[in-house]
C-alpha cells in the first residue's frame with residue numbers, strides 16, 4: 001500500500017488542523033474592542049498536527 005503523496009505532517013484529528021480559534025465572549029470592552037479569547041486545541045496544543053505516536057517502521061525487531 002503506497003500513497004503517491006504521503007502527507008508531511010498528520011492533521012490533528014481533533015481539530016482538523018484548526019488548532020486555535022477566536023471565540024467571542026459577547027459584548028465589548030471599554031475600548032470598544034470585541035472581546036475574544038483564543039482557544040487552543042488540547043490535543044495538539046495549538047499546533048494543528050497530530051503528535052507522532054506510532055512508528056510503524058522499525059517497531060518490530
Ligand SMILES: [Zn+2]
Pocket residue numbers: 012013014015016017018019041042043044045046048049
Ligand atoms: Zn488539534
